[in-house]
Amino acid sequence: MNVLLDNIDLYARGFLGTIELFVVAAIGSLVLGTILAGFRVSPVPVLRTFGTVYVNIFRNTPLTLVLFFMAFAYPRLEIADISFFWRASIGLVLYTSAFICEVVRSGINTVPVGQAEASRALGFTFGLTMSQVVFPQAIRSVVPPLTNMQIALLKNTTIAAGFSVVESGGIYAALSERGYNVFVGLMWVALGFIILVVPLTLLQRNLDRRWRTAR
Amino acid sequence: MTAVLYDIPGPRARVRNGAIGVVGSVVVLGIIAFVLYRFAVTGQFDARLWTWITYVNIQYILLGALGNTLLAFAVAAVLSLAFGAVFAAGRLSDRAWLRGISTTIVEFFRAIPLLVLIFILFFGVSRGLGLNITAYWSVVIGLMLYNGSVLAEVFRAGVNALPTGQSEAAYALGLRKTQVMTNVLLPQALRNMLPTILSQLVVVLKDTALGFIILYPELLYQARFLGSQGQLGAPILQVAMVIAVIYIAMCLILSGLSKLLERRLSRSPRSGPTDPQAMADGANAVLIAHAQGGGAPAI
Numbered sequence: 001m002n003v004l005l006d007n008i009d010l011y012a013r014g015f016l017g018t019i020e021l022f023v024v025a026a027i028g029s030l031v032l033g034t035i036l037a038g039f040r041v042s043p044v045p046v047l048r049t050f051g052t053v054y055v056n057i058f059r060n061t062p063l064t065l066v067l068f069f070m071a072f073a074y075p076r077l078e079i080a081d082i083s084f085f086w087r088a089s090i091g092l093v094l095y096t097s098a099f100i101c102e103v104v105r106s107g108i109n110t111v112p113v114g115q116a117e118a119s120r121a122l123g124f125t126f127g128l129t130m131s132q133v134v135f136p137q138a139i140r141s142v143v144p145p146l147t148n149m150q151i152a153l154l155k156n157t158t159i160a161a162g163f164s165v166v167e168s169g170g171i172y173a174a175l176s177e178r179g180y181n182v183f184v185g186l187m188w189v190a191l192g193f194i195i196l197v198v199p200l201t202l203l204q205r206n207l208d209r210r211w212r213t214a215r
Numbered sequence: 216m217t218a219v220l221y222d223i224p225g226p227r228a229r230v231r232n233g234a235i236g237v238v239g240s241v242v243v244l245g246i247i248a249f250v251l252y253r254f255a256v257t258g259q260f261d262a263r264l265w266t267w268i269t270y271v272n273i274q275y276i277l278l279g280a281l282g283n284t285l286l287a288f289a290v291a292a293v294l295s296l297a298f299g300a301v302f303a304a305g306r307l308s309d310r311a312w313l314r315g316i317s318t319t320i321v322e323f324f325r326a327i328p329l330l331v332l333i334f335i336l337f338f339g340v341s342r343g344l345g346l347n348i349t350a351y352w353s354v355v356i357g358l359m360l361y362n363g364s365v366l367a368e369v370f371r372a373g374v375n376a377l378p379t380g381q382s383e384a385a386y387a388l389g390l391r392k393t394q395v396m397t398n399v400l401l402p403q404a405l406r407n408m409l410p411t412i413l414s415q416l417v418v419v420l421k422d423t424a425l426g427f428i429i430l431y432p433e434l435l436y437q438a439r440f441l442g443s444q445g446q447l448g449a450p451i452l453q454v455a456m457v458i459a460v461i462y463i464a465m466c467l468i469l470s471g472l473s474k475l476l477e478r479r480l481s482r483s484p485r486s487g488p489t490d491p492q493a494m495a496d497g498a499n500a501v502l503i504a505h506a507q508g509g510g511a512p513a514i
Contacts, residue, residue: 060467061421187339
């Protein structure tokens with residue numbers, strides 16, 4: 001208990017960093033992942049190919065490597081000087097959106113064919129079919145896996161700490177500097193994550209209950 | 216992908232799709248061109264920064280690093296499969312205390328980030344408790360605990376997804392509990408779950424890269440080392456690109472294997488009316504998402 005109470009400033013700063021990183025990356029990856037899923041089912045072959053290549057590249061690259069690129073290789077290109085917090089967010093978004101894309105696409109697959117056929121019969125364009133008919137149903141059926149993807153993202157933010165973002169994953173280093181028991185300190189970090197996951201789980205259940213489609 | 220979301224394009228739609236395609240390619244190519252332009256401007260194409268690839272010594276270093284990555288992957292994969300099997304059996308057991316213990320362990324290790332787990336093993340247990348765990352074993356044990364728990368969920372989901380008639384019929388034939396499990400349920404469950412299990416093994420392979428953070432000399436560690444060598448011109452961008460290609464190739468080989476198995480195994484009558492490949496892909500993505508999230512147990 002002492003380890004936690006004496007270093008509450010460390011923990012507060014660390015977990016605040018985790019939450020900031022998570023919120024930014026969660027919103028970004030949901031948006032980009034959905035757009036990519038749209039690409040992957042679109043009638044334009046170029047966009048489909050782009051979506052497929054993107055997903056295959058980022059699903060098969062370790063997140064550590066993506067962040068490695070962002071941390072060490074990106075500054076070499078001297079494009080724009082962004083702080084590492086934002087570079088880490090971009091890395092997390094690029095990585096996670098590939099997975100979100102696949103989940104959303106599987107949601108689109110669960111929507112019965114008749115739905116899209118009917119909306120086409122009514123004269124809807126592809127954009128309208130997707131945005132008005134297929135997508136609202138698709139997203140409802142994948143609420144649980146989408147939230148699970150976000151929980152995985154929350155846990156993945158710790159990797160950014162390995163590249164010196166102020167983040168809960170980096171608490172151990174400061175603890176050992178201050179001479180505290182690292183084992184106990186890390187157990188508190190683990191507990192912190194278990195606590196952080198709870199609201200997401202509640203949100204998941206709530207959304208799933210409210211949005212479950214009757215088919 | 217089936218074409219049910221849009222009609223077969225007529226003349227106007229073809230023109231429009233063509234236009235969008237051209238714009239899309241211009242944007243994508245533009246981004247690529249911009250990156251290449253930055254490469255050129257900042258001198259990343261200098262021959263000096265690329266010659267290291269031809270040095271035999273460096274090739275050996277990278278080969279050794281690749282060996283370390285694969286060693287950690289192989290041992291962690293075998294151990295997590297065993298861990299998953301044991302705790303899936305525990306969670307499916309009829310004894311409440313065994314179920315309780317297994318559930319707690321599986322849920323705990325799924326809920327905490329793998330990196331924190333590795334830190335606990337490497338910094339916490341080593342320094343805090345005086346037990347010495349090397350970087351290699353920290354990575355392997357961490358991967359085993361996390362991915363083993365995920366695999367336990369996958370195994371359990373596979374067994375639970377089987378029709379209850381299977382076990383009922385087996386019991387009716389007079390088989391014992393163990394026999395029902397090993398002779399009837401497991402073979403079917405494993406067959407259904409094989410693609411998911413292989414996808415999880417891809418995750419194991421990717422997560423070995425976390426060893427970099429605790430200085431286990433695997434691919435990324437050597438990449439950082441080579442990238443900071445002044446004599447080579449500090450070619451970190453170039454090294455990272457080569458490493459990325461190696462990782463993507465390894466993972467694609469594993470995923471290709473799982474696709475191959477999936478195609479072989481998906482001749483079951485239960486595959487849906489649409490494209491079975493896409494359906495299986497989707498189901499797989501959802502299952503993996505569920506198992507990795509470690510959040511809510513399915514209600």
